[in-house]
Amino acid sequence: MSPLSSEKHAEKHAELASRIIDGKGIARALTDQVGRDVAAFVDDGNVLPGLAVVLVGNDPASEVYVKNKAIQTHRVGMRSFMHMLPQSTSQDELLDLIAQLNVNPKIHGILVQLPLPAQIDPVVVTNAIAPHKDVDGLGEVNAGRLSLGIDGIVPCTPLGCLMLLKSVHEDMTGKHAVVIGASNLVGKPMAQLLLKENCTVTVAHIHTRNTKELAREADILVVATGKSGLVRGDWIKPGATVIDVGITRVPAENGKTRLVGDVAFDEALPIAGHITPVPGGVGPMTIACLLHNTLQAAKATHAIVGASS
Amino acid sequence: MSPLSSEKHAEKHAELASRIIDGKGIARALTDQVGRDVAAFVDDGNVLPGLAVVLVGNDPASEVYVKNKAIQTHRVGMRSFMHMLPQSTSQDELLDLIAQLNVNPKIHGILVQLPLPAQIDPVVVTNAIAPHKDVDGLGEVNAGRLSLGIDGIVPCTPLGCLMLLKSVHEDMTGKHAVVIGASNLVGKPMAQLLLKENCTVTVAHIHTRNTKELAREADILVVATGKSGLVRGDWIKPGATVIDVGITRVPAENGKTRLVGDVAFDEALPIAGHITPVPGGVGPMTIACLLHNTLQAAKATHAIVGASS
Numbered sequence: 001m002s003p004l005s006s007e008k009h010a011e012k013h014a015e016l017a018s019r020i021i022d023g024k025g026i027a028r029a030l031t032d033q034v035g036r037d038v039a040a041f042v043d044d045g046n047v048l049p050g051l052a053v054v055l056v057g058n059d060p061a062s063e064v065y066v067k068n069k070a071i072q073t074h075r076v077g078m079r080s081f082m083h084m085l086p087q088s089t090s091q092d093e094l095l096d097l098i099a100q101l102n103v104n105p106k107i108h109g110i111l112v113q114l115p116l117p118a119q120i121d122p123v124v125v126t127n128a129i130a131p132h133k134d135v136d137g138l139g140e141v142n143a144g145r146l147s148l149g150i151d152g153i154v155p156c157t158p159l160g161c162l163m164l165l166k167s168v169h170e171d172m173t174g175k176h177a178v179v180i181g182a183s184n185l186v187g188k189p190m191a192q193l194l195l196k197e198n199c200t201v202t203v204a205h206i207h208t209r210n211t212k213e214l215a216r217e218a219d220i221l222v223v224a225t226g227k228s229g230l231v232r233g234d235w236i237k238p239g240a241t242v243i244d245v246g247i248t249r250v251p252a253e254n255g256k257t258r259l260v261g262d263v264a265f266d267e268a269l270p271i272a273g274h275i276t277p278v279p280g281g282v283g284p285m286t287i288a289c290l291l292h293n294t295l296q297a298a299k300a301t302h303a304i305v306g307a308s309s
Numbered sequence: 310m311s312p313l314s315s316e317k318h319a320e321k322h323a324e325l326a327s328r329i330i331d332g333k334g335i336a337r338a339l340t341d342q343v344g345r346d347v348a349a350f351v352d353d354g355n356v357l358p359g360l361a362v363v364l365v366g367n368d369p370a371s372e373v374y375v376k377n378k379a380i381q382t383h384r385v386g387m388r389s390f391m392h393m394l395p396q397s398t399s400q401d402e403l404l405d406l407i408a409q410l411n412v413n414p415k416i417h418g419i420l421v422q423l424p425l426p427a428q429i430d431p432v433v434v435t436n437a438i439a440p441h442k443d444v445d446g447l448g449e450v451n452a453g454r455l456s457l458g459i460d461g462i463v464p465c466t467p468l469g470c471l472m473l474l475k476s477v478h479e480d481m482t483g484k485h486a487v488v489i490g491a492s493n494l495v496g497k498p499m500a501q502l503l504l505k506e507n508c509t510v511t512v513a514h515i516h517t518r519n520t521k522e523l524a525r526e527a528d529i530l531v532v533a534t535g536k537s538g539l540v541r542g543d544w545i546k547p548g549a550t551v552i553d554v555g556i557t558r559v560p561a562e563n564g565k566t567r568l569v570g571d572v573a574f575d576e577a578l579p580i581a582g583h584i585t586p587v588p589g590g591v592g593p594m595t596i597a598c599l600l601h602n603t604l605q606a607a608k609a610t611h612a613i614v615g616a617s618s
Contacts, residue, residue, distance in 0.1 A: 123459055140461075144453030147501070148493050150432055152449075174516045182504055184457050192456070195491055195512060200523070202511040203504060207483045214509070 016269055021164050021243075021276045027284035030163065034291045035076040041299065042077070049298035050079035051109040051135065051290075052101050056094060056120065057087035062113050069111070072287050078294060081107060091120045095128050102130040108301055109135030109294035132300060135293040138184065146192050153293050158190040160285025161222055161243045162197075168241050168274045169220075173198035178218035180204045180211060180231070180262075186224040186245055194220070211235075223262040233267030242268055242275040245282050325578055330473050330552075330585045336593035339472065343600045344385040350608065351386070358607035359388035360418040360444065360599075361410050365403060365429065366396035371422050378420070381596050387603060390416060400429045404437050411439040417610055418444030418603035441609055444602040447493065455501050462602050467499040469594025470531055470552045471506075477550050477583045478529075482507035487527035489513045489520060489540070489571075495533040495554055503529070520544075532571040542576030551577055551584040554591050 042048055051073045055066045066082065073080035083097060094112075101110045110133045116122050126134075131141035137155040145152025154162075165172065177199040181187035187203060194201045199220065204211045206225075215221055215235040223231050224245035236242060246262030261278030268275055276282055351357055360382050364375045375391065382389035392406060403421075410419045419442045425431050435443075440450035446464040454461025463471075474481065486508040490496035496512060503510045508529065513520045524530055524544040532540050533554035545551060555571030570587030577584055585591055 123457075140450055140453030140457060140459070142453065143456045144449030144451065147452045147456045147497060148432075148449060150449070174518045176519075188456060188501075188504070191512075192497075195497070195514075198514075198516040200511065200513050200517040202509065203500075204509050205504075205507075207507040208509040209483045210485075 019269060019272060019274050021167060021241075021274050021281060023160075023164060023276055023281035024284045026164060026167055027160070027288040030285070030288040031072065031076060031291060034288070034295055037295055038077045041295065041302075046302050047105070047298070048077075048079050049109075049295050050081060050107045051111065051294045052081040052083060052104075052107045054083040054085065054094070054097065054101075054110070054112045056085045056089050056113075057117050058084075059115075062115075066113050069287060069290065072291060073294070076291050076295075078291070079106065087117055089117070089120070091124065094120055094125055098125065098128045102128075102133060107133065108298035109133055109290075111136050111290065133297060135290060135297055137189070137293065143184070143189070146189055149196055153297065154193065155185060155189045156286045156289040156293060157186050157224075157245060157282065158193055159289045159293070160282055161186075161190055161245065162193045163285060163289070164243060164276060164282065165197075165220060165241060172220065174200070175219040176200045176202070176217055177220040177222065178202045178204060178214050179222045179224070180208075180215065181222075181224035181226075181245070183224065187222075190222050190224070194222075225262050227262055228260045229262070229264045231263040231268065233264060233271050236268050236271045238271055239273040240271075242272045243282060244276050244278050247278055247283060328578060328581060328583050330476060330583050330590060332469075332473060332585055332590035333593045335473060335476055336469070336597040339594070339597040340381065340385060340600060343597070343604055346604055347386040350604070350611075355611050356414070356607070357386075357388050358418075358604050359390060359416045360420065360603045361390040361392060361413075361416045363392040363394065363403070363406065363410075363419070363421045365394045365398050365422075366426050367393075368424075371424075375422050378596060378599065381600060382603070385600050385604075387600070388415065396426055398426070398429070400433065403429055403434055407434065407437045411437075411442060416442065417607035418442055418599075420445050420599065442606060444599060444606055446498070446602065452493070452498070455498055458505055462606065463502065463598075464494065464498045465595045465598040465602060466495050466533075466554060466591065467502055468598045468602070469591055470495075470499055470554065471502045472594060472598070473552060473585060473591065474506075474529060474550060481529065483509070484528040485509045485511070485526055486529040486531065487511045487513060487523050488531045488533070489517075489524065490531075490533035490535075490554070492533065496531075499531050499533070503531075534571050536571055537569045538571070538573045540572040540577065542573060542580050545577050545580045547580055548582040549580075551581045552591060553585050553587050556587055556592060 053066050053069050070080040101107050110129045112125055126138050127140050134142050137153040142152040177194040179187050179191050182203050182205040191201050191203050204214050212235050216237050218240055220241050222243045228248035244261035244263040249257045250260050252258040259279045362375050362378050379389040410416050419438045435447050436449050443451050446462040451461040486503040488496050488500050491512050491514040500510050500512050513523050521544050525546050527549055529550050531552045537557040553570035553572040558566045559569050561567040568588045
């Protein structure tokens with residue numbers, strides 16, 4: 001290889017690297033900001049914001065998530081409350097706990113880790129959380145506020161995706177956003193956030209017949225299907241911004257495992273204008289947004305108390 | 310014209326007429342069904358369903374709507390309550406009235422006619438209606454339930470559109486539905502209903518750049534923009550089902566006025582597979598769905614009372 005082509009190769013490599021959206025870095029910056037805001041909030045004489053996380057049963061993956069959330073909560077200077085309940089917990093017992101947390105003034109955010117055991121209806125539980133403490137934004141009141149375009153708590157993962165998009169696009173007005181996946185957790189709230197940003201929005205899902213052709217029309221493509229490698233390079237419009245919410249553990253060549261997204265990253269990178277990696281893209285944003293939402297919830301409660309006292 | 314071509318002409322005319330979705334007839338059938346269901350509900354020893362309609366000010370168009378709703382409510386055998394408040398009514402006075410209606414056991418549905426005078430925030434008022442009496446389905450709780458795909462009260466106009474679509478399509482799974490207009494009243498809830506029917510859904514609006522091209526991809530096209538004649542014949546995919554929510558009064562040739570939709574009907578009819586006329590399409594469905602929602606609300610209240618007694 002001649003020195004020139006080697007230089008060109010390095011340039012090309014740097015250009016490709018510049019397309020990768022640094023979710024890890026953006027999440028760290030957001031977490032740091034939340035930390036400073038918590039300190040300032042407490043310095044102003046306000047109560048320490050507190051987040052209660054409830055885990056029912058002992059699913060190992062859920063235990064890891066919950067502990068990670070507790071560590072991060074402490075790290076930004078907020079109070080963390082952990083409630084580990086046995087697998088056999090009844091729905092009424094869980095509802096009793098939520099009722100207590102709803103009225104506990106030290107707690108500003110309540111998160112019930114999903115999935116729940118079969119004897120508990122997640123819809124009933126989620127809607128039992130007081131809307132102003134529903135920092136996961138998954139209850140009907142916050143879902144309704146998002147749908148109606150009024151202030152509320154936005155689910156953490158789509159909020160994180162929106163922040164990543166805003167790191168690339170100052171204004172998304174008129175862009176065609178295609179969301180693949182229509183879950184309550186990601187796809188549907190994501191579509192509503194993009195609509196609020198004045199995007200034209202298409203939602204594709206398991207029943208969609210021409211997902212590839214629709215994806216190719218997207219200026220902004222958000223993929224949240226859980227099907228690793230579903231979106232190939234030729235699904236992507238040249239220059240599009242691609243947000244990959246998927247995260248699946250697959251066998252790696254060395255006999256170990258690795259995490260991959262719903263997008264075939266190596267194929268997509270040369271075509272996309274900007275793209276999130278997996279891991280290090282959307283994943284880190286979710287917890288950062290949970291901390292952000294908890295602080296916002298504490299501020300909102302304070303504002304109500306302040307106004308009425 | 311030869312007898313044969315005259316016959317063909319008549320055939321063609323009949324074929325075109327068969328494409329027109331008879332909203333008036335479907336609304337009448339629904340209203341008749343509600344009437345029979347009300348009678349059966351009361352025969353079963355239940356309370357007479359009651360609908361309260363609140364009008365603030367004296368906008369002539371709103372007065373007509375409100376009186377028409379009262380007449381229809383009576384016609385299906387339900388109790389109608391009218392509350393006509395002066396234009397100067399304060400938000401607190403209106404909220405007081407809603408609080409009374411919320412706890413009045415004779416009232417199962419509450420509708421506040423929009424628009425409201427400038428001193429009153431429609432979001433605050435809409436959300437003050439108890440969710441189980443919010444028969445317009447415009448409050449945050451019902452909006453959230455619709456978004457999450459759980460049972461709730463669906464806004465009347467998009468519900469009516471869905472019923473018209475179901476008169477044509479037994480199953481909409483996999484069809485590409487394009488909704489033009491993204492209002493809280495029609496476009497957004499319509500998109501969620503279509504998603505629930507397993508359609509691929511695109512929402513276009515004032516900021517969309519290629520509305521015509523998107524419309525041409527639609528198997529199901531719902532237009533709710535208020536721009537008369539926006540959608541021309543060449544915007545429509547051959548064979549598509551077209552639902553026209555628009556209704557605008559325009560000058561007619563004879564010096565009078567006439568009502569037109571957002572779709573250029575004469576151009577669209579030969580291309581569409583099925584199309585709603587204006588008037589006589591979506592319009593009559595809205596009141597019929599209000600009566601339907603009020604009966605459902607009464608039944609739901611009864612179910613709760615029944616379960617706890």
